[in-house]
Amino acid sequence: MPNLMKRLRKLKTVLNVRVGTGAAIFPSAATATPEYPAVTRLHLTYARKIYGGHQGARHFWRNCLTRLKYHNPGVPMTVKQTENQEGPASLTVYFAEKLSKAASLNTADKDEHAPAPSATEKTATVDVRNLNYTDIWMKVKNMTGAQEVAATEKEQEELQKIEQEAQKSVKDRARIAAMRQAKLDHERMLAAAKGEAAKLSQG
Amino acid sequence: MAAPLFSGYQQARGAATARNKQAVERKKRDKAARSLAKGKKGPREFKQKSLKDMEQFALCDAMRYLRAFEVGREPAVAKYEVHIRLKTRRDGPVIRNMIRFPHSVQTESRICVICPPGSRHAKEALAAGAVLVGEDEVFEAVKNGRIEFDRCLAHPDSMAALTKAGLGRILGPRGLMPSAKMGTVVEDVAARVGMLRGGTVYRERDAVVRLPIGQLGFSPEQLRDNLRVTIDQVKKDANNLQDRITKEIYEVVLSSTHGPGFSLNGEFKSEDTVDPALLTGA
Numbered sequence: 001m002p003n004l005m006k007r008l009r010k011l012k013t014v015l016n017v018r019v020g021t022g023a024a025i026f027p028s029a030a031t032a033t034p035e036y037p038a039v040t041r042l043h044l045t046y047a048r049k050i051y052g053g054h055q056g057a058r059h060f061w062r063n064c065l066t067r068l069k070y071h072n073p074g075v076p077m078t079v080k081q082t083e084n085q086e087g088p089a090s091l092t093v094y095f096a097e098k099l100s101k102a103a104s105l106n107t108a109d110k111d112e113h114a115p116a117p118s119a120t121e122k123t124a125t126v127d128v129r130n131l132n133y134t135d136i137w138m139k140v141k142n143m144t145g146a147q148e149v150a151a152t153e154k155e156q157e158e159l160q161k162i163e164q165e166a167q168k169s170v171k172d173r174a175r176i177a178a179m180r181q182a183k184l185d186h187e188r189m190l191a192a193a194k195g196e197a198a199k200l201s202q203g
Numbered sequence: 204m205a206a207p208l209f210s211g212y213q214q215a216r217g218a219a220t221a222r223n224k225q226a227v228e229r230k231k232r233d234k235a236a237r238s239l240a241k242g243k244k245g246p247r248e249f250k251q252k253s254l255k256d257m258e259q260f261a262l263c264d265a266m267r268y269l270r271a272f273e274v275g276r277e278p279a280v281a282k283y284e285v286h287i288r289l290k291t292r293r294d295g296p297v298i299r300n301m302i303r304f305p306h307s308v309q310t311e312s313r314i315c316v317i318c319p320p321g322s323r324h325a326k327e328a329l330a331a332g333a334v335l336v337g338e339d340e341v342f343e344a345v346k347n348g349r350i351e352f353d354r355c356l357a358h359p360d361s362m363a364a365l366t367k368a369g370l371g372r373i374l375g376p377r378g379l380m381p382s383a384k385m386g387t388v389v390e391d392v393a394a395r396v397g398m399l400r401g402g403t404v405y406r407e408r409d410a411v412v413r414l415p416i417g418q419l420g421f422s423p424e425q426l427r428d429n430l431r432v433t434i435d436q437v438k439k440d441a442n443n444l445q446d447r448i449t450k451e452i453y454e455v456v457l458s459s460t461h462g463p464g465f466s467l468n469g470e471f472k473s474e475d476t477v478d479p480a481l482l483t484g485a
Contacts, residue, residue: 001288001411001456004252010463011258017271044275061275070271074481079275 012162019155022064022137024146025071035101036145040121041094042068042077043114046128047085053130057089060133064140071149080113089129090114091136093143094121103143248292249410251453259468262430263423263476265457270419270482272462278420278484281460282308285430287412287437288454295448298440299406304432306425308403308415317341317365317381318358327393342368356395357381357388412437419459422483427471430455 001007026039044065046057061079069077092114093103103124110125117123124143128136140146151159260268266283273281289298315335318324325336335341338361346368355374357365365381374380381387387395405414416429434452441450458464472479 001286001409004254004257007464008256011465013463014268017268065274066271069274070267073267073270073477076484077274 012158015155015158015162017066017070019149019151019159020063020067021134022060022067023071023151024068024141024148026068026075026144026146028072028074029096032096033145037098037100038096039072039075039093039144039146040096041075041115043080043092043094043111044078044090044128045080045082045087045092045111045113046089047082047087049085052085054085054089056130056132056136057091057128060091060128060136063133064137078115082113088127091126091128091140093124093126093140095124095144096120098122099124100143100145106143246293248290251290254454254466257454257466259466260457261470261473261476262427262457262467263472263479263482265465265467266423266426266482267477268465269457269459269462273419273459276419276461279418281419282415283417283419283421283426284458284460285414285416285433286456286458286464287434287452288456289407289410289412289437289441290451290453291407291410292448296444297407298412298437298444298450299404300436300440301402301404302414302433302436303402304416304429306417306421306429308417308429314354314356315341315379316356316358317361319360322358322360324358324360324393338364342370345370345373353379355379355381355387359388359390362388420484423471423479430457 002010027033027036029038032038042065044057044061046061047054050058065077065079068075088109088111090108090111092111094117095103097120099122106124106126108125108127110123114123114125126136126139126143128139131139141148269283313334316325317338318336320337320340335344342364362381371380403414405412414433416433417426421429434455437452441452444450455467455469456464457467
C-alpha cells in the first residue's frame with residue numbers, strides 16, 4: 001500500500017470533485033419547475049483524439065461530468081468514445097416529460113450512440129464540437145437550470161492551502177534540482193581533476 | 204637486574220595480553236552487534252502508521268465519490284476493489300485462498316470440463332454450469348482451433364485420453380492445460396466448476412490483501428454483502444494459520460479501477476449520505 005502521506009495527499013483531490021466548474025445540482029422530480037423540468041439522464045459522445053474539435057468534450061467528461069455525478073448521484077451518465085474523428089461530438093440531455101425552453105432551441109442532429117429515450121423522456125442534443133469545456137458547461141447550465149453549489153468557507157480555505165502547497169512545491173523543486181546539479185558538477189570536476197593528475201604522473 | 208627487567212617485560216607482555224584479551228572481546232562484541240545489525244532485515248513487523256490523520260468514510264459516501272470518479276465507464280467493467288491491510292509479521296505464512304461472493308463480480312467465465320461423456324461427473328458438471336463437457340468432441344474442437352472457453356478442468360479418469368490427444372501444445376501456452384499441480388485435475392469436477400464460476404483467488408502481499416469485490420453497477424447493499432463475506436473470510440483465514448501466528452485486520456480501504464482509495468470506518472452510511480437507492484447502475 002502506498003505510504004500514508006501519499007495517500008493523504010491523494011485524498012485531497014477529492015475536494016476537486018466537490019467544487020469547481022460543473023459542481024451543480026440538476027432539477028430533480030421534486031425540484032422541477034414548469035420552466036426547467038427534471039433532468040433524468042446525460043449522454044456524451046466524442047471521438048478518441050482531440051483534433052477535429054473533440055478536446056472540449058473530453059475535458060467536459062473529465063472535469064464537469066465527475067462533479068455532476070457527485071452532486072447528482074441518481075442521474076445516469078454515459079460516455080461513448082468513437083473512432084470517427086470526423087463524426088459528431090454531442091451531448092444529449094434527457095428531460096422528464098418536456099424540454100426546457102432553452103433546450104428546445106437546439107437543433108443538432110440526434111446522436112446515434114445515445115441510448116433511446118423512454119416514453120416519458122424528451123431529449124435535447126447539443127453539438128459540442130470546437131467548444132471548450134467551460135462553454136459546454138454554460139450551455140448545459142442554461143438549458144437545465146442547474147443550481148451551482150458554491151464552495152463553503154472551509155473548502156475555500158482548503159483549496160487555498162492546496163494552492164499554496166502547489167506553489168511551494170514549484171519553488172522546492174527548483175531548489176532541489178539546483179542542489180542536485182551542483183553535486184553532479186562537483187563530482188564531474190573532481191573526476192576531471194583526477195584524470196589530469198593521473199596524466200601528469202604518467203607523463 | 205636482568206630478572207626484574209625480564210619479569211617486568213613479562214609483566215608488560217602479560218598486561219598487554221590482558222589488554223589484548225579485552226580488546227579482542229570488545230571487537231568480538233562489536234562484530235556480533237554488527238553482524239546482528241546486518242543479518243536483521245529491519246523490523247520484524249510491518250510498520251503501521253497511525254491512522255489518526257486519515258479521514259475515514261462510510262461505505263455509501265465512499266461509493267458516491269468512487270462513482271463520480273468512474274463516471275462514463277462501463278458499469279460491468281469498472282470494479283470496486285478492497286484492500287485489507289493486516290497487522291502482521293514480515294516473515295511467516297501468508298493468507299491465500301479463494302472466495303465465493305454472494306453477488307458474482309466477474310462477468311460469466313466459460314468453463315470446459317474434460318471427463319468421460321455420459322458419466323455421472325459429466326452430468327454434474329453440466330448442471331453446475333460448464334459450457335463444454337466431454338472428451339473426443341472437446342479434443343476435436345480444440346484441434347480445429349475453436350477454443351470457446353476460458354477455464355479448463357479435467358477428471359482424473361480422462362487424463363490418459365487427454366495426454367494421448369496431445370493438446371499440450373495448443374492449450375499449454377494459453378494456460379488452459381489441466382494439470383494436478385494447478386489444481387485443475389480434480390475428482391469432484393462439479394464443485395470446482397461452481398467455485399470457478401463465482402470464485403476469486405486472493406493472497407496477501409506485503410501485508411495487504413487486495414481483491415475486486417463488486418461491479419460498479421452494484422447497489423450499496425450488494426457491495427456490503429460482498430464486503431462482509433470477504434472480511435469474515437480473511438478473519439477466518441487468519442485464525443486458521445498456525446497457533447503462534449497472529450494476524451489482525453488493521454485497515455480496510457475501498458477503491459475502484461480508476462479511483463483513489465477511501466479508508467472505511469465500518470459504517471454503512473453517515474448522516475449526510477444520499478439515499479442508497481441512488482447509488483446503483485450507470
